[in-house]
Amino acid sequence: MEEQGNKIRILDRDTINKIAAGEVIERPASVVKELVDNSIDAGATEIRIEVEKGGKHSILIRDNGCGMSKADALLSYEKHATSKLTRIEDLDTVSTMGFRGEALASITAIAKVEILTRPPEELTGTKLVIHGGKVQETSDAGTAPGTSVYVKELFYNTPARRKYLKSDRTELAHITDTVTRLALANPGISFTLLSEGKPVIRSTGSSDLFKSLVNLLGPDTARSMLPLEYRTEDFEIRGYVSKPETNRGGSDQLYVFVNTRPVTSRAINMAVREGYYTKIPKGRYPVAVLALTLNPEEVDVNVHPRKAEVRFSREKEVGDAVIRAVEKVLSEHGLAPEVREKE
Ligand code: ADP
Ligand code: MG
Numbered sequence: 104m105e106e107q108g109n110k111i112r113i114l115d116r117d118t119i120n121k122i123a124a125g126e127v128i129e130r131p132a133s134v135v136k137e138l139v140d141n142s143i144d145a146g147a148t149e150i151r152i153e154v155e156k157g158g159k160h161s162i163l164i165r166d167n168g169c170g171m172s173k174a175d176a177l178l179s180y181e182k183h184a185t186s187k188l189t190r191i192e193d194l195d196t197v198s199t200m201g202f203r204g205e206a207l208a209s210i211t212a213i214a215k216v217e218i219l220t221r222p223p224e225e226l227t228g229t230k231l232v233i234h235g236g237k238v239q240e241t242s243d244a245g246t247a248p249g250t251s252v253y254v255k256e257l258f259y260n261t262p263a264r265r266k267y268l269k270s271d272r273t274e275l276a277h278i279t280d281t282v283t284r285l286a287l288a289n290p291g292i293s294f295t296l297l298s299e300g301k302p303v304i305r306s307t308g309s310s311d312l313f314k315s316l317v318n319l320l321g322p323d324t325a326r327s328m329l330p331l332e333y334r335t336e337d338f339e340i341r342g343y344v345s346k347p348e349t350n351r352g353g354s355d356q357l358y359v360f361v362n363t364r365p366v367t368s369r370a371i372n373m374a375v376r377e378g379y380y381t382k383i384p385k386g387r388y389p390v391a392v393l394a395l396t397l398n399p400e401e402v403d404v405n406v407h408p409r410k411a412e413v414r415f416s417r418e419k420e421v422g423d424a425v426i427r428a429v430e431k432v433l434s435e436h437g438l439a440p441e442v443r444e445k446e
Contacts (some may be wrong), residue, residue, distance in 0.1 A: 120182070120236055121261055124209035126408040131257055132159025132277035133409060134210055139250050139285050140200035141207075143292065144187065145245030145250065148308060152282060153297045160256065165251040170222035173229045179218070180233055181206040196399045200364060203405075212236040213264070215255040223248035234259045246268035262363065277301055282356070283319050287358050290315040316343060316392065320356075324349065324390055329436055331393070331440055333428030337401075338421060340428045342393040344375070346362035347382035347438060347443060349390055356390040361402055365395070366413045371395075374422040376430025382438065395427065 109326060114122075123394030128134055135339070142150045145168025153163040171179060178184045188197065210216060211233040212426045230244035247403030268274060275298055282369040286294040286306040293308030306318045316325035329342040353375035375391050376383065383389060415421045433439050 112153055114223070117236065120208070120212040123182075123205070124212045125261065125264055125434070126246040127205050128213060129327070129409070130277060131162060131181065131274050132255060132281045134158065134162050134254055134411070135278050136161070136285070137162070137201070137206035138164040138209065138254075139282070141252075142168055142250070143285070143289060144199045144201055145169045145345070147249065147292065148291045149295075150259070151277075151295045151297075153300075154275065154278055155299060157268075157298075158254070158278055159271065159274060162257070163251065164185035165247040167247075169222040170225075170249055171221055172225065173243075173283040176218060176220050176229045177229055180211045180216075180231070183295060184208070197404060198362065200410075210254060212251075212370070213261050214257045214259065215254040216371055217255075219244060219246040219249065219253075220250040221246050221248050221397075225419045228372065234386060237327060275303070281360060281397065284358055284360075286319055287312075287315055288360040288363050288365050302333055307316040312341075312343070312392070320390065320392075328390065328392075328430050333424065333430040333431060334422075336426050337397060337417075338424045339396040340389065340393060340424060341396075344378075344393075344429055344432060345390040345421045346436075347379055349432070350383045354388045356389060358392040360394045361413055362396060362399060364410070367411055368413060368415075370418050370422045371425055374425035377422075378426045381429075382433070391429075393428075394423075397421070397423070 115116045117445045127137065131154065135158065139150055139152065145166060147166035147168035149167045155161045158421060175186070183204045185202060185314040188194065188202040194202070204407050212235065219228060220335045228246040230240065230242050231238065232240040268414060279296065282294060282296045282304050286304065290312045291308055291310040294304060294306040295302065296304035303320065306315050313325065314375045327349040328345050331340065331344055332340050333340040357372055357375060359368060360366065371393070375393070376407060379389060401416045402411055406412050406414050430439070
């Protein structure tokens with residue numbers, strides 16, 4: 104007998120995958136971030152990114168990392184397939200950029216993707232072509248050691264999502280910001296970003312953070328910055344902060360990394376500003392590149408689908424350390440904020 108009252112249905116797999124993918128992949132810059140994360144996790148020392156039309160037409164990421172065997176490549180795009188996490192306890196100490204096995208599953212669900220990969224020790228590589236979650240081709244293929252992922256026509260099968268993409272220029276600006284953050288967080292890796300074949304970013308990967316600042320933020324900004332190093336028993340903070348006169352209208356020039364992961368943290372942004380106290384007008388921000396190192400157990404990186412936000416178990420202590428670090432470097436350079444009463 105036909106049941107009339109039933110309104111609840113389980114969504115089909117294709118729909119479930121597209122919805123889940125939308126949480127991880129918001130725009131072309133999210134694809135760039137996820138794929139570069141994978142290249143970093145693969146131990147790459149060179150990462151090259153080529154985009155067309157702000158990534159809306161295509162995104163190509165090539166790395167010289169560890170590559171994948173055929174068997175691994177065939178698993179890599181399945182949901183929850185990861186080589187980086189095996190038990191829930193591992194989440195407390197996760198040191199890789201990825202860990203949920205969602206990125207390739209998401210990207211291949213909502214774009215036309217070609218993966219070419221080969222571990223350095225193997226003679227032939229593997230080619231995989233996946234369109235909208237459906238495998239079109241798997242074959243042996245000659246390719247350089249490492250992995251390249253070519254993503255075409257992002258959101259071609261989710262038109263509602265595609266409609267919300269902005270102009271090529273705006274999408275490219277998001278990609279440039281993403282690559283800048285990843286490159287500043289990893290000064291030992293060489294990054295190249297090309298748009299329509301023209302270089303946008305070139306960071307040599309010399310391991311010298313100051314050279315990365317010159318490459319990525321420009322020589323003028325780099326020269327106006329002061330090196331900072333600060334340690335407490337539990338945290339280490341290293342990086343560069345600008346002299347008070349080099350300030351900007353927004354917090355978009357604060358580059359914060361926690362255990363080499365680019366993050367946004369309101370608490371840290373506020374602490375940086377607080378460190379300058381009255382030396383920077385209200386509503387203005389310095390330029391700062393801050394790499395925080397702390398026990399991974401004190402950071403929750405699994406708060407956000409895109410892992411952009413982190414939560415600290417001792418947020419107040421982290422914020423205080425950042426304030427002190429900034430105050431210390433400014434006072435060492437005779438740019439100290441007024442001496443403040445100890446609370
Ligand atoms: P996660 O990074 O969370 O593990 P992904 O979906 O991003 O999930 O990737 C799935 C798996 O595919 C990774 O765990 C890794 O083993 C493999 N992989 C993905 N990209 C690369 C790459 N560029 N080089 C080597 N292996 C890769
Ligand atoms: Mg990943």
